[in-house]
Amino acid sequence: MQIDINQKSLGTMLKKVAIIGAGPGGLAAAIALQNLGFDVQVYEKAQEFCPVGTGLGLTPNGLNCLEAIAPGIVTTLKSSGCSVGQTVLKSMNGETIRASSSTFLEQYGQPLLTVWWWRLQQILASRLPSDIIHLNHNCIGFEQDESGVKVYFENGNTIDANLLIGADGVNSAVRETLFAEGKPHYIGSMCWRAVIKYHHELFNSYDLAFIKGKQQFMYLLNVGEGYTSWIYRKFMPDYSLSASVEQVKVRILDELTDWDRSFRAIVEATPAKQIWEGPICDRPPLTSWSQGRVTLLGDAAHPMAPAMAQGANSTFEDVCELQACLSQASSLTEALTNYEQRRIERTSIIQARSAVGEMRYYDIETAKEKQERADLTNEHFSDWLYRYKVFADS
Numbered sequence: 001m002q003i004d005i006n007q008k009s010l011g012t013m014l015k016k017v018a019i020i021g022a023g024p025g026g027l028a029a030a031i032a033l034q035n036l037g038f039d040v041q042v043y044e045k046a047q048e049f050c051p052v053g054t055g056l057g058l059t060p061n062g063l064n065c066l067e068a069i070a071p072g073i074v075t076t077l078k079s080s081g082c083s084v085g086q087t088v089l090k091s092m093n094g095e096t097i098r099a100s101s102s103t104f105l106e107q108y109g110q111p112l113l114t115v116w117w118w119r120l121q122q123i124l125a126s127r128l129p130s131d132i133i134h135l136n137h138n139c140i141g142f143e144q145d146e147s148g149v150k151v152y153f154e155n156g157n158t159i160d161a162n163l164l165i166g167a168d169g170v171n172s173a174v175r176e177t178l179f180a181e182g183k184p185h186y187i188g189s190m191c192w193r194a195v196i197k198y199h200h201e202l203f204n205s206y207d208l209a210f211i212k213g214k215q216q217f218m219y220l221l222n223v224g225e226g227y228t229s230w231i232y233r234k235f236m237p238d239y240s241l242s243a244s245v246e247q248v249k250v251r252i253l254d255e256l257t258d259w260d261r262s263f264r265a266i267v268e269a270t271p272a273k274q275i276w277e278g279p280i281c282d283r284p285p286l287t288s289w290s291q292g293r294v295t296l297l298g299d300a301a302h303p304m305a306p307a308m309a310q311g312a313n314s315t316f317e318d319v320c321e322l323q324a325c326l327s328q329a330s331s332l333t334e335a336l337t338n339y340e341q342r343r344i345e346r347t348s349i350i351q352a353r354s355a356v357g358e359m360r361y362y363d364i365e366t367a368k369e370k371q372e373r374a375d376l377t378n379e380h381f382s383d384w385l386y387r388y389k390v391f392a393d394s
């Protein structure tokens with residue numbers, strides 16, 4: 001479908017923008033598009049905002065994009081999260097293998113900033129009028145024609161918009177309506193995680209600890225304000241989910257039987273109902289993210305394994321590019337075409353590198369993957385990743 005809206009009327013014709021999902025991507029997009037003067041409404045399936053999600057590492061590319069979208073926000077994030085100083089690699093019996101200082105700030109002008117997903121969501125939401133965020137709106141599909149998009153929700157509501165943005169994560173209903181791909185791809189590794197108020201003894205000296213086990217590992221992140229995010233991961237070609245929340249906790253503690261008690265202690269201190277258990281999934285890259293008046297961003301567009309900590313960071317890059325393309329193009333078709341062209345190649349590379357990086361954790365690598373991993377850590381690649389400049393501004 002070819003949608004031609006000329007430059008003069010782009011702002012007027014796209015007056016109503018509907019964003020599905022109030023995660024980091026959807027909320028950042030709402031701020032960015034409000035800056036352009038669009039009437040933006042965000043629809044979120046959750047009944048309420050609650051303290052969920054994991055600890056995230058925000059890197060210079062993501063932080064610079066966030067700052068461009070919402071000036072001053074990095075200062076707020078720094079006061080909520082943690083600018084990582086010292087990091088440590090430990091064995092499962094607690095021995096220190098290597099300790100080092102983060103060099104992000106010196107190298108790239110921004111720190112590695114760890115923050116709780118929920119706090120990031122709150123900070124982004126606080127930059128928006130609360131009446132544009134509609135909770136309890138689970139999108140179940142849409143239809144579009146030349147004049148607009150009609151979006152359907154499970155609660156029976158329908159809304160009309162001129163532009164629909166799917167920012168609804170790895171199981172995106174918008175993507176499914178566009179491309180009917182079915183379920184995401186299980187990458188072969190399970191995840192258990194929680195964020196709790198907890199002072200780990202490691203944090204007297206370290207902000208980030210990586211503990212390596214046998215085809216399993218744990219991350220402990222200081223995410224600020226006295227909170228610790230723990231993430232336990234295990235290589236598991238076939239996975240099964242526990243029958244109850246109580247069994248989830250028992251299961252992890254069983255897995256950690258041989259681990260030092262300081263690592264078990266944080267799981268023991270976590271209320272069972274706060275532990276999230278699930279498979280890690282990605283999807284193959286798409287060759288197009290848009291059709292007509294509908295496009296995707298963030299995990300909906302390019303879900304990836306967490307190995308490189310780029311899911312949210314690349315999402316903020318998407319938002320910056322979408323904002324630039326909408327502000328500069330003479331038609332919606334041109335804006336969305338430019339947006340895809342600036343994003344798909346880069347995010348496909350990050351998705352592929354993340355999948356390779358993931359297997360490194362479990363010492364399961366082919367020779368080709370070993371080589372790709374070596375490339376991954378080279379300076380040129382890090383520069384490419386962390387010194388990202390929005391195309392239109394560069």
Ligand SMILES: Cc1cc2nc3c(=O)[nH]c(=O)nc-3n(C[C@H](O)[C@H](O)[C@H](O)COP(=O)(O)OP(=O)(O)OC[C@H]3O[C@@H](n4cnc5c(N)ncnc54)[C@H](O)[C@@H]3O)c2cc1C
Pocket residue numbers: 020021022023024025026043044045046054055056057058117137138139140167168169170171172173191193231297298299300306308309310311312313314315
């Ligand atoms: C263990 C782990 C560690 C990670 N670590 C990092 C890291 O260090 N750095 C990093 O950059 N990234 C990290 N990520 C990835 C990061 O969390 C995601 O990439 C990021 O949250 C994507 O943002 P998003 O807004 O696109 O999607 P999401 O965060 O998934 O948000 C989607 C939102 O849409 C809502 N939604 C879903 N379906 C519907 C629907 N049908 N209708 C309405 N609303 C809907 C959801 O409730 C949610 O609020 C990690 C992920 C995991 C699992």
